[in-house]
Amino acid sequence: MDKDGFEANDISMGRLPQNLKERFQLVEVDDPRVAIALFHIDTDGFGPGMKPLTYNEVRIPCLKKEGEKTNKIVKEHKVQWQTYGCSIMMDKWTAKNEKVIINVLVNSPRGSVFLESYDASDSSTNSNKMFNLFEKTLLKIGKENVVQIVIDNASENKKAGDILKGVFLKHFWTPCVAHCINFDVWSHFQAIKIHSYFSQRPLLLNITRRYTNQRNLGKSVKTRFTTAIMTLHSFYLQKKNLRTLFMSTGWSKIIYAKEALGEEVASYIVGPYFLNDTVQALKVCNPLLTVLRLVDGERKSPMGYIYEAMDRAKEAIKKAFDKDKRKYESF
Template identity: 45%
Template sequence: MYDAGLPFNCVNHKSFDKFIEAVGQHGPGMKPPTFHEVRVTHLKKEVDKVEKIVEDHKVQWTKFGCSIMMDKWTARNDKMTINILVNSPIGSVFLRSVDASNESTDSTKMYKLFESTIERMGPENVVQIVTDNASENVKAGSMMMGAYPHIYWTPCAAHCINLIFGDIFKVKPYASVCRPLTKVLCLVDGEKKPSMGYIYEAMDRAKEAIAHGFRGVQKHYEKVFQIIDARWSE
């Protein structure tokens, strides 16, 4: 790892455990793969495996429909990337990434990205597009729903809650609201099971807990509820 500059978290991958176990079982004299084998032979096998997985997902897309998820993030070197994933009942699969470092991502350009992805997937297979709540995405989502009336734009629930935290602490650092909202954030940001069927009930329970934290005195928590409702209903 040190010699090749590999990231330290590679030891947390399941494949690392299998790799160590395989080497240990072979014992002394194991021949490592050549540069050509790693670059061509074995890589092609892995690509074939991934393509088979994607084909299995495509069956689900055409049968049940799918959600397109776009995740925009900026690296430490200020490089902006938009990762595009597709979600269906059997899980999510990475579709592609777009380098947005050298150009602005205004509403028109985001709409073009929505459109090209929808057309690639087949409009009849797409149920919704999920992005964060940035203003350009809100506008692009409205344009997209005008062009594709059967496809919804849906804001990211985790981003909504992060914005709620920011709005609340701009007004006043309400310590008594953090724990209930953090529970909702952990639910929607988890990867163990889909949370769509639980998030609205979870938010209702969080609001009940917040009201209880203020001993049921409405004037003490009504501003918090207004902030939550404004973001949650976007």
């Protein structure tokens, strides 16, 4: 094996602990499972006698090479930013320690690349601080290269976006497609809100299985919206069993029946609007799933296909309601 081959093997072995940590959620890099994996690489993957990397070899030369490789990838993306322009995408999420983290990615015809992340625990609900973050990122990339900033449409982000458009007249703030669909559909249908009630009460889900032939009401999938739609479909299939549950003496004996929200849910499911509301929600949401699959897909950049996908979804929704404008207009 030549020098380049050995270096490639060293880098692969250096990545292994982190790859295993991400896949198997290992707590420590020196977990014994890593040692076992390294042993298999030693004997099977790279041939007998190849020496595994030491701690310092992983920490210093391998890490440096990985940094150089990553910087090279980012530089290749920057060429595209300068030629075709780019979109800044900000993903806000809450870590296990309750810190609010904003991941900053940049999208161009080359694809998406991670740029950096911020601890936004003290600024995520402040529109002025969010604008400062927008401005800082915009200037770092080069305002002449940026077309828009994409982030969820929380109120502070909307205000920050309005400030952005006032200061940088040629730039746009665009709300995230997935977040808009989630928010808009959630606000329309009581049936989708019922999904949240069930998902937050594991004990209730277990009790429900007694009435649904041990079938689960929901299935966790990639996005919250998709999970809700899968659950709604289960609600529709199990509508008789759900009504049997909430009309039974077993329901009246459990703690949830005494909650105000529990009484509201039971009354809704037993009442006359549940079935119709569920059917209407599915008519609206199923076409939107196609849009979300496009947005969440990783095979190609979805930016150039979003408007056509939304137009097709609108046509599918109209058709589902027999083109009765009174029924679909609010969506």
